[in-house]
Amino acid sequence: MNDDDADRGDPNAGSAGTAAGGSRRARWLGVVGLAVRRSLSSAGRGGSRQTALTVLGVAVAVATTLVVASVALALVSGPAVAGTDAAYWIVPGGSASSAVTAVEGQRLGQAHPTAERIEGFDGVERATPVLYTLTRIEAEEDAPYVLVVGVVAHQGTTVAGLPADPLAPGDPFYANGSYDGTWTGEAVLSTSAAQVLNVSEGDPIGLGGGRVAAAGGVRVTRVVEPTSSGVGQLPVALVHLSELQWVTGAAETDSADQILVRATPGADVHERLEGVYPNSEVLTQGGLIRQRAMDSQLPLAVSVAGLIVGVVVGALVVATALGFELLADAPERAVMAAVGISGRSRLLLVAAQGLTVTLAGGLAGIVLWLAGVGLANLVSTRLYDGGIVARLHPAIGAYGVGVALLVAVLAVPYLLVLGGRTNVLERLEDS
Structure with missing residues (x-):
C-alpha cells in the first residue's frame, strides 16, 4: 500500500466502526434493561427481600425529607400568604418583611378613595384596605391580647385566614369619609380568639371602651375556623375598617397598613400599582415568599437538616441492603464473566440496578410524602386546631427525585x- 492509499484509508472502515458502535450501544442498552427487569422482579412478589427493603428504606428517607421541606414551606408562606386571597400587596416602603403583621408601623393614608381608584384599573377585581392593631380586650377573667383586623368587606374576601363574608358588605360606617354612617358592631372571630375571650356567636366583646359602647358596642357575628395556617391561628377579630379606624384614631387620615389587590387571571397591574403611593412597595405572593425566606433562616435550616438526614440514611440503606444482594449474586456474575461478558458490562449492570432501585424508592417516597402531609394536616386541623402545618407544591415532588438521585450518587x-x-474461579468452584 502506498502513502496515498494509506491516507485514503479503507473505505469500509467507517461503516465497520459505525456497526461496532451500534453493537456496543445495543449491548449496553441490553445490560441496562436486564438490570431494570432484575430490580423490578426482585422487589416484587417472591423476589429478593434485600431489594424490597432497599426500596422501602429509600422511600421512607425521601418521604421524610419532603415532609420536612413541606413544613419549611408552610413556615415561610403561612403568615404572609396563606391568610389572604390577594394577588398584590401595597405596603409602605421598607415593610415587606412584615406585610401582613405590621402593627402601628408606617401606614398608607386616604385608604378608602385610593382603593376605589385602584378598582378602576383594568384587570383589578377589588382592592381592600386593611388595618391591623394589637389590643387588649376586656373579658370575664382577664384582658388577653387580640389582633384586630379592619377591612372593607367584599364577597369572597379572606384576610388573616378569616372570611369577610359574615360582615355587612362594604364599610357602612365610613359614609364617604364622614364616619357617621351605620354602626354595625360586627366582628368575625377565629376559634382561638373565641376561646381566649370565652365568647360565642351573639356575645358582646369589650373592644373600644365606653365610646364604642355608646355607639352600639361590638358583638360576635360568627366564630370561624381559620382556612389556613399563619395569622389566622392566633386570636384574631375581623371588623369593618372604618369602625376600627374610629376606635384607634386612624380615621383622621383614613389610614391602613396595606391594600390588598385581587386581579383577574393573567392581568399584570404591578406597574400601575407602583404609582399609587410614593415610597411604597408592591409585592406579589412569590415575592413575599422570597422576602420572608430571606428574613428567616429557620425554614432554610430545617430544609438543609432534613436533606442531610434523608440523603445519609438513604445512602446507608442502599449500600447495606444492596451490598448483601451483590454478595448473594456473586456466583451469577462469575458465570457472566466465564461466558465472556466484560467487567465493564458487569459493573454497568450493578450501577443500573442500584440506580433503578433508588429511583423506585424515590417515587414510592413521593407517594408516602403526599399521604404524610395529608395525615399531618388532618391531625393538626381536626384534633389540635393548629391549621395547616405542611404545604404541597409540585417543586417539592421534583425535589424528591433529586434526593433519590443524590442517594444513588x-x-x-x-x-x-x-x-x-x-x-471468577473461586465463585465458579463454590457454585
Whole structure:
C-alpha cells in the first residue's frame, strides 16, 4: 500500500466502526434493561427481600425529607400568604418583611378613595384596605391580647385566614369619609380568639371602651375556623375598617397598613400599582415568599437538616441492603464473566440496578410524602386546631427525585467497588 492509499484509508472502515458502535450501544442498552427487569422482579412478589427493603428504606428517607421541606414551606408562606386571597400587596416602603403583621408601623393614608381608584384599573377585581392593631380586650377573667383586623368587606374576601363574608358588605360606617354612617358592631372571630375571650356567636366583646359602647358596642357575628395556617391561628377579630379606624384614631387620615389587590387571571397591574403611593412597595405572593425566606433562616435550616438526614440514611440503606444482594449474586456474575461478558458490562449492570432501585424508592417516597402531609394536616386541623402545618407544591415532588438521585450518587460507587471484587474461579468452584 502506498502513502496515498494509506491516507485514503479503507473505505469500509467507517461503516465497520459505525456497526461496532451500534453493537456496543445495543449491548449496553441490553445490560441496562436486564438490570431494570432484575430490580423490578426482585422487589416484587417472591423476589429478593434485600431489594424490597432497599426500596422501602429509600422511600421512607425521601418521604421524610419532603415532609420536612413541606413544613419549611408552610413556615415561610403561612403568615404572609396563606391568610389572604390577594394577588398584590401595597405596603409602605421598607415593610415587606412584615406585610401582613405590621402593627402601628408606617401606614398608607386616604385608604378608602385610593382603593376605589385602584378598582378602576383594568384587570383589578377589588382592592381592600386593611388595618391591623394589637389590643387588649376586656373579658370575664382577664384582658388577653387580640389582633384586630379592619377591612372593607367584599364577597369572597379572606384576610388573616378569616372570611369577610359574615360582615355587612362594604364599610357602612365610613359614609364617604364622614364616619357617621351605620354602626354595625360586627366582628368575625377565629376559634382561638373565641376561646381566649370565652365568647360565642351573639356575645358582646369589650373592644373600644365606653365610646364604642355608646355607639352600639361590638358583638360576635360568627366564630370561624381559620382556612389556613399563619395569622389566622392566633386570636384574631375581623371588623369593618372604618369602625376600627374610629376606635384607634386612624380615621383622621383614613389610614391602613396595606391594600390588598385581587386581579383577574393573567392581568399584570404591578406597574400601575407602583404609582399609587410614593415610597411604597408592591409585592406579589412569590415575592413575599422570597422576602420572608430571606428574613428567616429557620425554614432554610430545617430544609438543609432534613436533606442531610434523608440523603445519609438513604445512602446507608442502599449500600447495606444492596451490598448483601451483590454478595448473594456473586456466583451469577462469575458465570457472566466465564461466558465472556466484560467487567465493564458487569459493573454497568450493578450501577443500573442500584440506580433503578433508588429511583423506585424515590417515587414510592413521593407517594408516602403526599399521604404524610395529608395525615399531618388532618391531625393538626381536626384534633389540635393548629391549621395547616405542611404545604404541597409540585417543586417539592421534583425535589424528591433529586434526593433519590443524590442517594444513588453516594451509594453506587460503593456498590461498584463491592461488585468489582468478584473472583471468577473461586465463585465458579463454590457454585
